[in-house]
Amino acid sequence: MKIQKRLYLVLAVFLVFFLGGCSLETNSTDATNPSNAMKVHYIDTGESDSILIESEGHYMLIDAGDVDDKDTIVNYLKEHKVEKLDYFILTHPHADHIGAASEVVNTFSIGKIIMSPKTNNTKVFETLLDTIAKKNLKITKPVVGDSYTIGNAKFTIFAPNSMDYGSNLNNYSIGLRLVNGDNSFLFIGDSETEAIADILASRQTLDSDVLLCGHHGSKTSTTADLLKAVTPTYAVISVGDNSYGHPSDSTLSLLKKNNIKTYRTDENGTIIATSTGSKITFSAKATDLSNANTSDSNKDDATSNKSNVVYITDSGNKYHKSECSYLKNTKTKTTVEKAKNAGYEPCKICKPAS
Ligand SMILES: [Zn+2]
Numbered sequence: 613m614k615i616q617k618r619l620y621l622v623l624a625v626f627l628v629f630f631l632g633g634c635s636l637e638t639n640s641t642d643a644t645n646p647s648n649a650m651k652v653h654y655i656d657t658g659e660s661d662s663i664l665i666e667s668e669g670h671y672m673l674i675d676a677g678d679v680d681d682k683d684t685i686v687n688y689l690k691e692h693k694v695e696k697l698d699y700f701i702l703t704h705p706h707a708d709h710i711g712a713a714s715e716v717v718n719t720f721s722i723g724k725i726i727m728s729p730k731t732n733n734t735k736v737f738e739t740l741l742d743t744i745a746k747k748n749l750k751i752t753k754p755v756v757g758d759s760y761t762i763g764n765a766k767f768t769i770f771a772p773n774s775m776d777y778g779s780n781l782n783n784y785s786i787g788l789r790l791v792n793g794d795n796s797f798l799f800i801g802d803s804e805t806e807a808i809a810d811i812l813a814s815r816q817t818l819d820s821d822v823l824l825c826g827h828h829g830s831k832t833s834t835t836a837d838l839l840k841a842v843t844p845t846y847a848v849i850s851v852g853d854n855s856y857g858h859p860s861d862s863t864l865s866l867l868k869k870n871n872i873k874t875y876r877t878d879e880n881g882t883i884i885a886t887s888t889g890s891k892i893t894f895s896a897k898a899t900d901l902s903n904a905n906t907s908d909s910n911k912d913d914a915t916s917n918k919s920n921v922v923y924i925t926d927s928g929n930k931y932h933k934s935e936c937s938y939l940k941n942t943k944t945k946t947t948v949e950k951a952k953n954a955g956y957e958p959c960k961i962c963k964p965a966s
Pocket residue numbers: 704706781782802
């Protein structure tokens with residue numbers, strides 16, 4: 613009996629080792645192994661966009677937050693051991709998407725920089741062009757239908773579809789669909805009604821598991837028609853303190869009506885979606901949409917007042933308009949109400965709203 617028991621024990625130990633070794637081996641070649649997974653980091657940069665994508669040690673960044681997000685973005689990328697970005701996509705030339713782009717170009721090695729063909733005449737945009745030229749980088753124009761590979765994943769450009777949107781830079785946003793196995797992620801920058809109509813009319817594949825709501829959750833971006841074409845299971849809203857009414861109540865109620873699990877950077881901070889190729893998991897808890905008003909609200913983007921946005925500096929005691937010459941590089945975006953509550957007074961030179 614004793615010998616038999618010992619034999620069983622030896623056999624058991626042997627079996628554990630054998631099976632353990634076996635399962636380790638199968639895991640390392642399994643495409644759904646979490647270590648081979650693609651990660652999409654919706655970095656919390658407040659009222660702006662910056663998304664880091666990693667697959668198989670390859671990285672790509674979509675947009676670079678606002679001017680005051682330089683440290684946040686550069687540090688986040690360094691923490692995640694990024695040295696090279698295979699792709700750097702700048703959806704459109706608004707400051708809340710290209711704000712820290714010069715820092716990113718100066719800090720990391722860049723494979724391809726893909727930028728909206730629409731230009732802007734702001735200081736931050738011109739500085740970016742100078743930085744790109746100094747680094748001898750060539751700008752790649754987005755061509756609808758073009759596909760690129762990033763590690764295990766692939767992305768396809770589907771917008772902009774026109775250069776006739778007048779002065780609304782949002783509509784010139786690059787749109788792209790990122791695919792990892794059976795999982796898909798959609799990015800539309802700040803595209804609004806006109807651009808979205810063209811995207812839908814172009815009949816490209818939009819169906820995706822995760823939608824980054826365009827334009828920080830404005831109702832002009834997340835429309836009922838767009839949701840019908842994308843049919844997302846999950847939505848992410850990259851949003852922070854703002855005076856535009858983002859995210860719009862009508863966006864939230866549409867997401868609720870369509871049973872879409874929604875994540876918000878202003879509630880969750882940075883949100884990481886992990887895609888195994890067959891399954892997507894989120895690092896954060898979905899937002900509670902039960903309070904979303906399903907009737908149309910009057911607090912929408914059109915009625916909110918853009919002139920409420922003002923800027924303060926680290927050292928001054930006045931608040932300013934964005935173009936004021938008294939503003940230094942360290943300007944921080946805020947609202948008139950917040951600035952006044954914090955004891956700031958309106959600048960006498962640029963005379964912001966009071
Ligand atoms: Zn914009």
